[in-house]
Amino acid sequence: MTKAIVEVKNLRKSYKKRKTKEMITAVDDISFTVNRGEIVGLLGPNGAGKTTTIKMICGLVIPDGGMITINGIDNQKKRLRAREHISAVLEGNRNLYWRLTVRENLEYFAGNRGKSRKSVAGRINELLEQFRLKDKENEMVNRLSRGMQQKLAIAVAMLAGSEVILLDEPTLGLDIETGYEVREILREIVRTQHKTIIITSHDMDVIQDLCERTIIINSGKVVTNDRVDNLMKLFEVRAYSIKLDGHLSEQQHRLLREKFPQLVYTPDTYQSNLEVDLTNSQEMYELFDILKLEQIPVDTIDRKTINFEQVFLKIVKGEEEHAIPERA
Numbered sequence: 001m002t003k004a005i006v007e008v009k010n011l012r013k014s015y016k017k018r019k020t021k022e023m024i025t026a027v028d029d030i031s032f033t034v035n036r037g038e039i040v041g042l043l044g045p046n047g048a049g050k051t052t053t054i055k056m057i058c059g060l061v062i063p064d065g066g067m068i069t070i071n072g073i074d075n076q077k078k079r080l081r082a083r084e085h086i087s088a089v090l091e092g093n094r095n096l097y098w099r100l101t102v103r104e105n106l107e108y109f110a111g112n113r114g115k116s117r118k119s120v121a122g123r124i125n126e127l128l129e130q131f132r133l134k135d136k137e138n139e140m141v142n143r144l145s146r147g148m149q150q151k152l153a154i155a156v157a158m159l160a161g162s163e164v165i166l167l168d169e170p171t172l173g174l175d176i177e178t179g180y181e182v183r184e185i186l187r188e189i190v191r192t193q194h195k196t197i198i199i200t201s202h203d204m205d206v207i208q209d210l211c212e213r214t215i216i217i218n219s220g221k222v223v224t225n226d227r228v229d230n231l232m233k234l235f236e237v238r239a240y241s242i243k244l245d246g247h248l249s250e251q252q253h254r255l256l257r258e259k260f261p262q263l264v265y266t267p268d269t270y271q272s273n274l275e276v277d278l279t280n281s282q283e284m285y286e287l288f289d290i291l292k293l294e295q296i297p298v299d300t301i302d303r304k305t306i307n308f309e310q311v312f313l314k315i316v317k318g319e320e321e322h323a324i325p326e327r328a
C-alpha cells in the first residue's frame with residue numbers, strides 16, 4: 001500500500017465566461033499528493049481555484065487536462081470506483097434532505113451506499129453521540145441551526161466510511177462555539193479514525209489548529225506546499241519591543257538605523273522604546289553591542305511572534321520568495 005492516497009498531476013481547468021465568452025483559467029497545472037492519515041489545508045485567496053480543485057478531485061467537475069488518482073484509481077477512467085473512496089462536504093451545498101429528520105438523513109445516505117438500516121443503526125448512534133446530535137435525532141433538518149446542519153453533513157460523510165474526506169469551508173458562517181466544536185470533532189476523527197482530510201478554509205486559525213501541511217494556491221498555481229510548522233519557522237520574524245532606562249545617543253541611534261532600517265525609536269521623558277525585527281541571534285548580539293556603547297540599562301524585552309495568517313499573507317502577496325518542496 002503506497003503512502004499517497006490522493007495524487008493530483010498537472011491538473012488544468014478553464015471556464016468560459018457566460019457573457020463575454022472569455023476563458024478564465026481556474027486551475028493551471030496543479031500537482032500535489034496527499035498521504036494516508038494526513039490532514040492537509042488547501043488555501044488561497046478568493047478565486048485561487050480551491051473549490052474547482054476539490055470538485056475535480058471528487059469527480060464533480062471534469063478537468064481539461066491532468067490526472068487524479070484516488071487510492072490508485074484514476075478518477076476519470078473509473079469515476080464511480082474512485083468516488084467510493086471519497087466523501088465531500090461542499091460549501092453552500094450541505095447534501096442534506098431538509099424534510100427528513102437527522103436520523104432519517106443518515107439512514108437515507110447509508111441506503112444510497114447499499115447499506116441496510118439495521119446494519120448501520122449502531123454506527124449511526126455512535127455518530128449522533130460523537131457529533132453531539134443525539135437529542136436532535138428526530139428533528140427535521142430545516143429546523144436545525146446552520147452549525148448543526150454542518151455537523152450532520154460531516155456525519156453523513158463519515159458514515160460513508162470513505163478514507164478521504166473533502167471539506168470545503170467547514171466552519172464558514174458558524175458561531176465561535178460551534179466552530180470550535182466542529183474543529184474538535186475533526187481533530188478527533190483524524191486522531192481516532194485515521195481518515196485523510198483535505199480542508200479548504202479562509203480561517204487561518206482553523207488551518208493552523210488542524211493541519212499538518214498546507215498547499216497554498218494562487219491564480220490557479222501551487223505556490224507553496226509545506227508543513228505548517230516549517231512555514232512558521234521560515235517566516236518567523238521576531239518583532240521585539242525593548243524598553244530602555246534612558247535615551248540613545250545620536251551615534252547609537254545612527255548606528256542602529258544603519259543596521260536596522262525598520263527600527264522605530266520612541267523616546268519618553270526618562271525612558272525610551274525600540275521596536276525592531278530581529279531574524280537571528282547574531283542580529284540580537286549586534287543590537288546589544290550598540291546599546292552597550294553608552295551603558296544604557298535595558299528595562300524589558302518583549303517578543304511578538306508571527307501567526308499563520310501573517311505567514312499566509314506574506315506568501316500570497318509574494319513578500320517572500322519561497323521554493324516549493326514536494327514533501328508528500
Ligand SMILES: Nc1ncnc2c1ncn2[C@@H]1O[C@H](COP(=O)(O)OP(=O)(O)OP(=O)(O)O)[C@@H](O)[C@H]1O
Pocket residue numbers: 015016017024025026044045046047048049050051052053
Ligand atoms: N462555473 C464557473 N463558471 C465560470 N467561472 C468559474 C466557475 N467556477 C469558478 N469559476 C472561476 O474560476 C476561478 C476559480 O474559482 P474557484 O471557485 O475554484 O476559487 P476558490 O479558490 O474556491 O475561491 P473562493 O475562495 O472565493 O471560494 C474564479 O475566477 C472563478 O470566478
